[in-house]
Amino acid sequence: MNPTDPPQHRVGVVVEAPQHSGLWAPLDYLSPQPLSPGSLVRVPLGRRTVTGMVWALAAPADDGAAYAGELKPVAEVLADLPPLPDDWRALVAFAAQYYQRSLGEMALMVLPPELRELDATQWQRRLKRLHKRLASGEGLDPEAASPPSSPSLTPQQAQALDRLADGPAQPHLLWGSTGSGKTEVYLRQTERVLQAGGQVLMMVPEINLTPQLEARVAARFAGRRIVSLHSGLTPAQRLQGWLMAHLGHADIVLGTRLAIFTPLPRLGLIVVDEEHDPSYKQQDGARYSARDLAVYRGRQRQVPVLLGSATPSLETWHNALPVAEGGAGRYGLLAMPARVGDGQMPAVRVLDLSREPKPPRGESAPPLASPLLAAITERIERGEQSLVLLNRRGYAPVLHCGDCGWKSGCPHCSAWRVFHKADRTLRCHHCGYTERVPRACPDCGNQDIAPVGRGTERLEEQLAEALPGARIGRIDADVTRHKGALEAQLASVHAGEVDVLVGTQMVAKGHDFRRITLVAAVNPDAALFASDFRAAERQFALLMQAAGRAGRDAQVAGHSEMWLQTWHPTHALYQSLRQYDYAGFAAQQLKERAMAGLPPHASLAMLRAEGKTQAAAQGFLQAALQAAQDHLASTGEASPLALYPPVPTPVQRVANIERAQALIESAHRLALQRLLQHLQPVWLAQAQEHRRNGLLRWAVDVDPLAI
Ligand code: ADP
Ligand code: ZN
Ligand code: ZN
Numbered sequence: 001m002n003p004t005d006p007p008q009h010r011v012g013v014v015v016e017a018p019q020h021s022g023l024w025a026p027l028d029y030l031s032p033q034p035l036s037p038g039s040l041v042r043v044p045l046g047r048r049t050v051t052g053m054v055w056a057l058a059a060p061a062d063d064g065a066a067y068a069g070e071l072k073p074v075a076e077v078l079a080d081l082p083p084l085p086d087d088w089r090a091l092v093a094f095a096a097q098y099y100q101r102s103l104g105e106m107a108l109m110v111l112p113p114e115l116r117e118l119d120a121t122q123w124q125r126r127l128k129r130l131h132k133r134l135a136s137g138e139g140l141d142p143e144a145a146s147p148p149s150s151p152s153l154t155p156q157q158a159q160a161l162d163r164l165a166d167g168p169a170q171p172h173l174l175w176g177s178t179g180s181g182k183t184e185v186y187l188r189q190t191e192r193v194l195q196a197g198g199q200v201l202m203m204v205p206e207i208n209l210t211p212q213l214e215a216r217v218a219a220r221f222a223g224r225r226i227v228s229l230h231s232g233l234t235p236a237q238r239l240q241g242w243l244m245a246h247l248g249h250a251d252i253v254l255g256t257r258l259a260i261f262t263p264l265p266r267l268g269l270i271v272v273d274e275e276h277d278p279s280y281k282q283q284d285g286a287r288y289s290a291r292d293l294a295v296y297r298g299r300q301r302q303v304p305v306l307l308g309s310a311t312p313s314l315e316t317w318h319n320a321l322p323v324a325e326g327g328a329g330r331y332g333l334l335a336m337p338a339r340v341g342d343g344q345m346p347a348v349r350v351l352d353l354s355r356e357p358k359p360p361r362g363e364s365a366p367p368l369a370s371p372l373l374a375a376i377t378e379r380i381e382r383g384e385q386s387l388v389l390l391n392r393r394g395y396a397p398v399l400h401c402g403d404c405g406w407k408s409g410c411p412h413c414s415a416w417r418v419f420h421k422a423d424r425t426l427r428c429h430h431c432g433y434t435e436r437v438p439r440a441c442p443d444c445g446n447q448d449i450a451p452v453g454r455g456t457e458r459l460e461e462q463l464a465e466a467l468p469g470a471r472i473g474r475i476d477a478d479v480t481r482h483k484g485a486l487e488a489q490l491a492s493v494h495a496g497e498v499d500v501l502v503g504t505q506m507v508a509k510g511h512d513f514r515r516i517t518l519v520a521a522v523n524p525d526a527a528l529f530a531s532d533f534r535a536a537e538r539q540f541a542l543l544m545q546a547a548g549r550a551g552r553d554a555q556v557a558g559h560s561e562m563w564l565q566t567w568h569p570t571h572a573l574y575q576s577l578r579q580y581d582y583a584g585f586a587a588q589q590l591k592e593r594a595m596a597g598l599p600p601h602a603s604l605a606m607l608r609a610e611g612k613t614q615a616a617a618q619g620f621l622q623a624a625l626q627a628a629q630d631h632l633a634s635t636g637e638a639s640p641l642a643l644y645p646p647v648p649t650p651v652q653r654v655a656n657i658e659r660a661q662a663l664i665e666s667a668h669r670l671a672l673q674r675l676l677q678h679l680q681p682v683w684l685a686q687a688q689e690h691r692r693n694g695l696l697r698w699a700v701d702v703d704p705l706a707i
Contacts, residue, residue: 009034011074012056013043014104016116022684024102026055031074038083042075042119049075051116053084053107076120080127082246088263091297095261100676100700101286109286110261112239130240134249150187150220157181160334161188164304167332171295171305173275173312173320176336177580178548179343182308183213185336186271187220189306194224194251198268198303202254203290205277207232208486209509213273214254221252229255229262257282257290260297267301270294274509275307275316276541278705287701291316307331310548310582311541314593317586318600326590328600346519346550346560348578349375352569367454367462372520372563379518380470380499386518388459388502389546391526393476394418395458396451399426401441406449414653419451420478421458431655459522460502473498475507508546519550520563528571531650532706533598536573540585543577597642599703603669605676606704607662607683610697614648617660620690620698621646625662627682628675640667641675657695663707676700 012026029043039054089107096106108116118126153161160174164185176182190200202217204210207230218226227241227250244250246263253262257280272280272294280291291307298305307316321327339345356369368376368388376386398416399408408417410428417426419437427434440447451458460474473493480486490511493501501507501516527539543564551560564574576585594601607624611617625643632641642665649659666672683698690696 008032010071011035011054013041013052013074014055014107015043015045015050015052016104016108017102022688023104026103028071029074030071035074035077036083038085038089040078040081040115042078044072044075051108052104055089055103078120078123084263085265087300090300091261091293094296095286095288095293097677098673099286099288099702100680106286110258112235112242114235114239126239130243133240134244151184153184153188154181154340156336156338157185160185160336163332163334164189165192169298169302169304170332171298171307172332172334173316174306174308174334174336175310175312177310177339177345178545179339180336181340182336183216186273186306186308187216189269190221190252193268194221196268197266199245199248199250199264199266200252200269200271201259201262201264201267202252202271203259203273203294204254204256205274205279206509207256210254210256212512217252217254224251225249226252226254229253229259231256231258260290260293268303270298270303270305272305272307274309276309276311276313278538281705289703292703311544314537314586314589315600318590343551344558345580346547346562348547349561349563350569350574350578351563351565353565353567366466367459367522368466368520369565372565373466375518375561375563376500376520377467380467384517385493385498385513385515386500386520387507387513387516387546387549388463388500388520388522389505389508390454390456390459390502390522391504392455393457393478393504394427394455395421396455397453399437399449400452401444401446401449403446404441404444406441406443412656413651415651418455430651456502456504463500463502467500470499471497473501475501475503477504477506480506505542508542508549511549513549516550517560518563519546520565521546522565524564525566525568528568528573533596534705537589540573540577540582544580544582597665597667603666603672604704604707605664605672606701606707607664608649608659608699608701609661610657610659612658612694614652614658614660616690616694616696617658618646620687620696621660621662623686623690624679624683627686628664628679631675631678640671641665676702
């Protein structure tokens with residue numbers, strides 16, 4: 001360095017680098033001016049210039065001389081963006097460490113995409129436009145100066161709110177069935193926080209559900225700035241909403257799981273609606289749980305977290321249950337057992353399929369047994385609606401040749417391709433590989449290849465045959481692929497243009513149907529014997545939620561029903577559901593989990609690997625587990641930890657890539673975290689080694705949803 005050169009500041013910058021690059025720690029750069037941690041900068045990386053975040057300040061000018069030759073200067077700074085605050089960086093650092101991802105990936109992934117992509121000039125232009133919009137008062141609704149008055153509280157709502165007001169700033173489980181008035185509690189608590197000058201973060205599991213909550217929030221808090229944050233927005237909208245939150249202009253931020261990473265300087269409350277919903281857990285890349293991070297953030301910022309559900313996750317339930325009742329007693333428990341007004345949950349009818357007459361030889365059983373069909377017919381005659389649930393889309397899960405045994409397998413995956421009749425295709429739901437349905441069996445030429453099993457598309461067709469004249473509608477991921485299609489379909493249901501609505505779990509969530517008086521689950525047994533340890537929990541939640549769709553209107557609630565077609569009428573899940581006894585169901589599940597050493601009584605991490613062959617994928621896992629074993633042996637910490645041998649994943653080949661996994665289980669979360677921290681660099685190095693023999697991708701899934 002030349003003595004006449006200006007002094008240089010050394011800054012540590014995190015960049016978004018792929019996991020296998022091994023760039024986990026901040027990289028050092030030089031800057032002529034001091035930069036605060038949390039500032040966004042553009043830095044040279046290889047031959048590119050990328051956006052990074054100043055993470056740490058290294059020692060200042062004095063050692064600059066030693067590094068001047070090696071360190072590159074920061075290319076530019078995204079000026080006029082207040083640095084991301086300490087608490088935000090602590091949240092990101094925690095998430096990166098807990099979920100085993102690099103700091104840079106975590107920090108940059110959760111920013112609005114435009115922030116990562118704009119250079120300093122583009123950024124200045126964007127900022128100018130945003131300021132203009134903010135100054136013009138966009139986002140405020142001048143019309144509604146006086147918001148509609150809120151209903152007077154039911155006793156159980158009042159009690160929940162009292163306890164929230166008096167209680168410590170801790171997580172609370174708001175446990176109440178659909179229609180018990182949970183949303184009203186969110187709104188009242190939000191009102192308190194806004195009045196005290198705070199910001200509120202409200203999370204919903206799915207984009208599809210944001211418009212409904214948004215409408216209610218907007219109506220109640222007219223005159224306040226409300227922003228939405230989810231992946232369905234344009235990049236410019238997302239940046240604007242995020243900036244409004246970060247600059248402290250937004251009062252309420254409403255969003256899906258990624259909203260948990262919104263910087264909120266005046267945060268006063270976090271609401272997680274339907275906290276049990278699996279979509280709070282990211283299922284690729286950094287597999288974080290937004291629900292769990294909400295709890296972390298609440299503790300970090302000393303603000304209450306309101307977790308709402310009729311069927312809480314067993315983790316949350318265990319945390320909320322008092323110690324005297326076998327729980328951990330860590331959260332407040334606010335119970336609201338009754339529905340608002342006269343609304344009752346529908347009566348549960350368990351239809352025993354083994355008592356139904358057998359179909360004639362060679363014919364398959366009708367999709368709905370005759371008593372259920374009769375009950376639906378009755379509804380149609382009365383001008384009421386029915387909802388028929390089947391959790392499988394497409395026409396039939398597989399096509400089959402009766403002559404030679406050919407089945408419509410996917411050439412790239414170890415899975416069947418689903419027959420979609422509407423466009424006569426065979427589609428792989430794993431890799432997307434799509435072909436037209438062959439006219440004849442590709443193996444033997446037989447013209448008579450037949451669909452086996454049933455999806456929503458076929459159910460819709462069969463119901464149209466069984467209920468002549470009835471108007472059948474369908475809602476699933478196929479029907480709603482196009483923008484606006486879901487809204488249109490829902491509107492026609494609300495308008496009474498549909499008598500029977502066929503749908504997947506998509507319709508069971510959140511939608512407020514007034515005229516539905518019958519909900520039927522056609523094949524709920526599928527989940528009873530699934531290998532996934534959470535299958536029963538998820539099924540119970542889904543059926544409860546579906547039941548909540550019926551009888552929302554007090555006028556028709558009296559005779560509304562929930563039908564279950566089953567071969568196992570005495571199964572404990574259905575017996576609990578009959579009484580809507582979530583607590584009983586949870587107690588029995590928790591007992592089973594304790595015996596099996598599963599969450600919430602144990603912590604899990606799933607080590608996953610992908611390669612060209614099973615041997616390659618499992619070879620890496622084998623080595624990784626060996627390293628874990630060696631480490632545990634050397635520390636004598638092995639006792640609370642169990643390492644299970646690698647196995648192929650349930651669908652072991654997808655798009656010609658073989659997948660395998662190995663489970664690590666620990667009675668203590670901390671012991672598991674310590675092990676993972678220690679092994680992270682070891683596994684990185686091992687993966688580098690194994691990659692020499694060909695493709696290898698790997699990742700750790702901490703607190704996996706399924707094993
Ligand atoms: P949840 O969120 O538990 O499903 P909601 O808050 O949506 O329940 O309430 C269900 C219905 O009852 C809604 O139509 C809501 O407007 C109404 N409601 C909620 N609280 C009250 C109340 N205290 N008085 C009258 N109606 C209420
Ligand atoms: Zn054939
Ligand atoms: Zn495939």
